Amino acid sequence: MSAVKLDGKATAAKIKSDLTIRVAALKERGIVPGLGTVLVGDDPGSQIYVAGKHRDCAEVGIASIRVDLPATAAQADVEAAIDELNASPACTGYIVQLPLPKHLDTMALLERMDPAKDADGLHPVNLGRLVHMVDAPLPCTPHGIVLLLQEYGVPIKGAEVTVVGRGITVGRSLGLLLTRRSENATVTLCHTGTQDLAAHVRRADIVVAAAGVPELITRDMIKPGAAVLDVGVSRVEGKIAGDVSLNVAEVAGFLTPNPGGVGPMTRALLLSNVVEAAERRS
Numbered sequence: 001m002s003a004v005k006l007d008g009k010a011t012a013a014k015i016k017s018d019l020t021i022r023v024a025a026l027k028e029r030g031i032v033p034g035l036g037t038v039l040v041g042d043d044p045g046s047q048i049y050v051a052g053k054h055r056d057c058a059e060v061g062i063a064s065i066r067v068d069l070p071a072t073a074a075q076a077d078v079e080a081a082i083d084e085l086n087a088s089p090a091c092t093g094y095i096v097q098l099p100l101p102k103h104l105d106t107m108a109l110l111e112r113m114d115p116a117k118d119a120d121g122l123h124p125v126n127l128g129r130l131v132h133m134v135d136a137p138l139p140c141t142p143h144g145i146v147l148l149l150q151e152y153g154v155p156i157k158g159a160e161v162t163v164v165g166r167g168i169t170v171g172r173s174l175g176l177l178l179t180r181r182s183e184n185a186t187v188t189l190c191h192t193g194t195q196d197l198a199a200h201v202r203r204a205d206i207v208v209a210a211a212g213v214p215e216l217i218t219r220d221m222i223k224p225g226a227a228v229l230d231v232g233v234s235r236v237e238g239k240i241a242g243d244v245s246l247n248v249a250e251v252a253g254f255l256t257p258n259p260g261g262v263g264p265m266t267r268a269l270l271l272s273n274v275v276e277a278a279e280r281r282s
């Protein structure tokens with residue numbers, strides 16, 4: 001069996017094509033959406049992801065504001081950058097690239113952001129709104145995962161989903177999206193404290209690997225025909241080392257490439273959050 005490729009690059013391109021039209025319509029009304037990014041330090045992955053986000057903005061016509069700070073930046077320096085973007089009329093929405101250096105108080109910085117300018121959907125207010133199932137910008141990677149599954153007709157309603165990894169950008173909130181009445185999946189969240197990870201993965205119709213552990217998910221763990229999404233962004237010798245072993249393709253029914261799967265969806269949905277914020281305010 002060869003797995004259907006869940007092509008995030010192609011799906012993201014469709015989303016960006018629609019956004020290009022919507023941005024042009026906003027500009028005709030004198031509204032220019034703008035994305036801000038705050039990057040602290042020189043983590044290679046973060047540098048690549050932020051650069052990609054700015055490239056995407058240029059592609060669809062969104063203005064972008066880049067604030068780069070050294071790894072030694074103090075809490076007050078990042079607070080000043082956040083205050084500036086909160087107040088900037090040119091900034092429709094912005095992100096603080098995660099992870100931040102360990103000496104910084106990430107929670108305090110996220111809470112300092114204006115929730116109305118939270119392009120990541122990671123502000124506590126917006127995650128709280130997601131819990132209450134009321135309107136809010138959705139976290140980009142979880143939203144991208146749902147759209148990718150829908151694009152390729154992967155059955156979600158009633159599906160057993162196993163999410164591996166409880167990080168703030170994916171694992172913590174993906175279950176909130178998949179258990180909405182509109183999706184109606186059943187979600188198990190596995191993590192470093194889980195007993196018998198393989199048992200939870202093996203019974204899943206959909207596996208989302210977001211633990212950041214290279215090759216954690218192996219071929220023997222996968223139910224034949226299951227959909228497997230690799231969100232792993234670890235880097236080994238500068239190259240992406242996903243959470244899913246390549247030979248999973250021999251048993252999976254659907255599989256994301258990595259790179260070229262979930263990552264481009266993350267970036268496309270970030271742009272979507274910015275455009276939606278601009279449209280809401282127009």
Ligand SMILES: Nc1nc2c(c(=O)[nH]1)N[C@@H](CN(C=O)c1ccc(C(=O)N[C@@H](CCC(=O)O)C(=O)O)cc1)CN2
Pocket residue numbers: 048049050052095096097098099120140141169233240258259260261262263264266267
């Ligand atoms: N503030 C945020 N920080 C982080 C988030 C986030 O959603 N908000 N998520 C992850 C990383 N991430 C977003 O920044 C991200 C990961 C991967 C990609 C991507 O485009 N990957 C490409 C390959 C890129 C390369 O390595 O050459 C692909 O998969 O094709 C974009 C964004 C943690 N931080």
